[in-house]
Amino acid sequence: MSILELDKKIEELEVKIEELRKISTENNIDLTCEIEKMEKKLLELRNDLSNKLTPWDRVMLARLNERPTSLDYIEMIFDEFIEFHGDRLYGDDPAIVGGIATLDGIPVTVIGEQKGRNTKENLYRNFGMPHPEGYRKALRLMKQAEKFKRPIITFVDTPGAYCGIGAEERGQAEAIARNLMEMSTIDTLKIAIVIGEGSSGGALAISIADEIWMLENAVYSILSPEGFASILWKDASRAKEAADVMKMTAYDLKELGIINRIIKEPAGGAHKAPQMVAEEIKRNLLEVLQR
Amino acid sequence: MIDNMFDRKKEIIYDSISPKIDIPDGLWLKCDRCKKIVYKDDLISSLYVCTSCGYHFRITAPQRIEMLCDEGSFEEIDRDLIGDDPLNFPGYKEKLEKLRRETGLNEAVVTGIGKISGVEVALGVMDNRFLMGSMGYAVGEKITRLIYRSIEKRIPLIIFTTSGGARMQEGIVSLMQMAKTSAALAKHNKEGLLYISYLTDPTTGGVSASFAMLGDIILAEPGALIGFAGPRVIEQTIRQRLPEGFQTAEFLLKHGFVDRVVDRRDMKNLLTSILKMHVGVR
Numbered sequence: 001m002s003i004l005e006l007d008k009k010i011e012e013l014e015v016k017i018e019e020l021r022k023i024s025t026e027n028n029i030d031l032t033c034e035i036e037k038m039e040k041k042l043l044e045l046r047n048d049l050s051n052k053l054t055p056w057d058r059v060m061l062a063r064l065n066e067r068p069t070s071l072d073y074i075e076m077i078f079d080e081f082i083e084f085h086g087d088r089l090y091g092d093d094p095a096i097v098g099g100i101a102t103l104d105g106i107p108v109t110v111i112g113e114q115k116g117r118n119t120k121e122n123l124y125r126n127f128g129m130p131h132p133e134g135y136r137k138a139l140r141l142m143k144q145a146e147k148f149k150r151p152i153i154t155f156v157d158t159p160g161a162y163c164g165i166g167a168e169e170r171g172q173a174e175a176i177a178r179n180l181m182e183m184s185t186i187d188t189l190k191i192a193i194v195i196g197e198g199s200s201g202g203a204l205a206i207s208i209a210d211e212i213w214m215l216e217n218a219v220y221s222i223l224s225p226e227g228f229a230s231i232l233w234k235d236a237s238r239a240k241e242a243a244d245v246m247k248m249t250a251y252d253l254k255e256l257g258i259i260n261r262i263i264k265e266p267a268g269g270a271h272k273a274p275q276m277v278a279e280e281i282k283r284n285l286l287e288v289l290q291r
Numbered sequence: 292m293i294d295n296m297f298d299r300k301k302e303i304i305y306d307s308i309s310p311k312i313d314i315p316d317g318l319w320l321k322c323d324r325c326k327k328i329v330y331k332d333d334l335i336s337s338l339y340v341c342t343s344c345g346y347h348f349r350i351t352a353p354q355r356i357e358m359l360c361d362e363g364s365f366e367e368i369d370r371d372l373i374g375d376d377p378l379n380f381p382g383y384k385e386k387l388e389k390l391r392r393e394t395g396l397n398e399a400v401v402t403g404i405g406k407i408s409g410v411e412v413a414l415g416v417m418d419n420r421f422l423m424g425s426m427g428y429a430v431g432e433k434i435t436r437l438i439y440r441s442i443e444k445r446i447p448l449i450i451f452t453t454s455g456g457a458r459m460q461e462g463i464v465s466l467m468q469m470a471k472t473s474a475a476l477a478k479h480n481k482e483g484l485l486y487i488s489y490l491t492d493p494t495t496g497g498v499s500a501s502f503a504m505l506g507d508i509i510l511a512e513p514g515a516l517i518g519f520a521g522p523r524v525i526e527q528t529i530r531q532r533l534p535e536g537f538q539t540a541e542f543l544l545k546h547g548f549v550d551r552v553v554d555r556r557d558m559k560n561l562l563t564s565i566l567k568m569h570v571g572v573r
Contacts, residue, residue, distance in 0.1 A: 164529050181477045185474075201500045222457055232380075245380060
């Protein structure tokens with residue numbers, strides 16, 4: 001059973017238990033035994049939900065439409081966020097948002113890869129796949145942060161840098177390479193947080209940082225499991241198998257020493273209690289910023 | 292008469308040297324682009340550029356080094372540096388072993404110190420026979436060490452790229468090589484030293500999106516495929532045919548991403564001139 005099916009089953013069970021309770025009180029029938037049985041089952045399922053996640057389950061969670069996006073976290077974590085636009089060279093890329101904000105009064109620069117929640121939003125945000133101008137905007141804002149000695153916080157959430165004609169014409173490779181080189185010298189505290197999908201150079205291009213954190217169900221990898229399977233096994237449908245070998249979960253990457261912290265999510269994923277996750281991120285950020 | 296000869300020895304004589312670069316035993320080779328038959332000795336003396344259409348055959352790292360460096364001047368470094376198998380990827384180790392036997396190389400890049408027309412340079416040359424020149428730990432580490440060697444010796448750095456990108460079999464470790472090499476180049480840049488990036492066919496993915504695109508001067512070979520995503524991936528994404536000449540060296544020149552497209556037969560002279568103009572740079 002996949003994580004999403006499990007999640008659905010839990011919800012159904014919760015509804016059923018509620019119904020039984022209602023019937024029991026309304027009709028004065030003793031259903032304690034049945035209810036207890038179902039509650040036991042519910043507990044088991046909930047445990048499975050938090051303990052038995054496969055890497056592929058986490059991929060599904062990381063891509064979930066309901067999952068909080070960069071802007072959602074920005075709104076919940078910071079007191080005030082002022083978005084800025086444009087790379088000063090070509091255009092403004094809605095797949096990357098950025099600007100200045102305050103975290104408990106501390107001015108910071110915030111940059112995030114932005115996915116949409118529905119088709120319309122996703123078309124506008126290009127499904128969170130940035131063009132070169134997005135990376136160049138990010139770099140511009142980071143240099144601004146360096147100038148004004150602000151810490152930089154980036155939220156990573158992308159299926160990858162966009163593969164298209166315009167992206168190539170305007171130098172996708174150059175834009176990413178430039179960010180990697182320049183970010184390594186930007187002299188201010190930088191924290192990158194992978195909140196959903198962190199796929200390939202498109203994720204790396206905004207995650208050169210002093211610390212890299214991941215949400216518990218986020219994934220970070222060289223390529224999507226579909227792409228990986230397609231390149232190595234010539235079969236994109238073996239994505240699930242690829243996820244198993246790629247070491248792309250927060251726990252795998254912590255063990256490999258690639259990331260520094262894992263931020264816990266509620267059972268079932270960040271979308272179950274976004275506020276809680278936001279507070280956890282904020283608590284961690286404050287701990288580091290006030291150090 | 293000649294036709295007969297070709298018929299008889301079709302297997303050997305028609306053998307093309309690209310993308311497999313091993314020169315077959317035949318005396319004649321068929322050009323991949325114009326399909327004309329080229330006399331092997333002519334091809335060698337024209338540095339593997341088709342004498343009739345100018346097509347640049349893919350060449351190996353040892354061939355490139357031989358063409359470019361003053362005779363006997365190249366000394367390889369980090370020859371025995373090899374990577375690990377961080378994902379325990381099935382068949383990866385065996386594949387590496389096989390390639391090592393076949394190519395005589397330990398990894399997809401050869402690095403060292405050599406002289407070009409008397410000027411000492413730190414030189415890295417990738418080789419696409421080795422898992423399509425993909426960058427895993429060893430390639431990233433060898434490039435990084437070469438960059439540091441260039442800083443240490445205060446000599447120019449030249450890297451010839453040919454790569455499909457980051458090496459899938461090493462997963463996230465490969466991705467991190469992009470960050471590592473780029474950070475080393477930032478340091479190199481700060482030291483005021485010259486870095487010439489020389490793009491050859493093909494240069495895509497994680498290599499193009501890191502050290503390949505970071506040269507003070509970026510040169511490219513005619514017709515080389517250069518891009519972030521491979522053309523097949525783009526076609527699948529946008530579901531339309533790509534325009535003629537898309538992602539060639541000439542396309543990048545037109546869009547402002549390379550300084551010059553250079554015929555291989557001019558390579559050594561041009562590099563010599565550029566290097567001599569930077570002689571005071573130390």
